[in-house]
Amino acid sequence: DVKVTQSSRYLVKRTGEKVFLECVQDMDHENMFWYRQDPGLGLRLIYFSYDVKMKEKGDIPEGYSVSREKKERFSLILESASTNQTSMYLCASNSARTESSYNSPLHFGNGTRLTVT
Amino acid sequence: AQSVTQPDIHITVSEGASLELRCNYSYGATPYLFWYVQSPGQGLQLLLKYFSGDTLVQGIKGFEAEFKRSQSSFNLRKPSVHWSDAAEYFCAVVPLGGYNKLIFGAGTRLAVHP
Known part of the structure; x- marks a missing residue:
């Protein structure tokens, strides 16, 4: 069974902090995606990656960056939360x-x- | 503008009643169409999808959806709802040429009364 694991379930950070959200998948998938979900807005695509070190902007990339150094791991970075x-x-x-x-x-x-906060 | 609309934010039905969740899209050509479900505290799970062919699509958990080109709609249905169907439901599309970029509607939250 495919498993996509996000390292933290809940995270509290302060304004201005650098934040890393980690995601690991165990099915050797080429494509990985980061969405944010807000009430009344559904899911909006932030970034996606179709291969190691490859990335493309989604619909709301401002304020975010991503890293994909290994195929199974895709990190979302908030440079200054x-x-x-x-x-x-x-x-x-x-x-x-x-x-x-x-x-x-x-x-x-x-x-x-x-x-x- | 291109969009996916789920007109109903909240729906409440009684257990055993039928269900229809609405989804409309506005794109020039028929996109690929999906319904996902999100149970509380969980990620999203694919219920069904439509690419082409038969306009009535069967999915998991007893759900089906019907594509109607003339109405630009892809409504989700279930003949008899179970209490475990309480969740949030998302309609999503991939526009032609949109690669893997799913565009989601705002979601419909379903409550089921015993």
Whole structure:
């Protein structure tokens, strides 16, 4: 069974801190994604990566960066946390080796609820 | 503007009643369409998807969805709801040429009365 593990379930940080959110998947998936989830807004894509050291901006990349040094790990970085980054963060992955990536469902982690005070 | 709309923020049904959750999209061409479910404290799980072909799609947990091109809709249905179906449901699309970038609706939170 595919497992996407997010290192922290809850995180509380102060404004201006550098924050790392870690995500690891165990299915050798090429694609990995970071979303943030806010009430009334659904999920919005922050960044995604389709290979080691490759990344592309999603819809709301401002204030975030990512790192993918190993295939199984995808990190989301808040360089200087702000209160408007208080949210639920969801990591996901899927395979690019099927006939079409659309046929490979996204597998989600359980989320990290980040509070910035 | 391109968007995915779930008009109902909250829905409450009685256990055993039928359910329909609405989803509309606005894109020039028919995108790929998905429904995901998020149980409390969990990540999202894929219920079903539509790419082409038969417009009535069967999914897991007894759910189905019907694609209606004329209405730009992809509504989720279940004939008899169970208490364990209480969760948040998200409609999502991948626009043609959108690679893997799922665009989600705002979600519908379902409550089930015993």
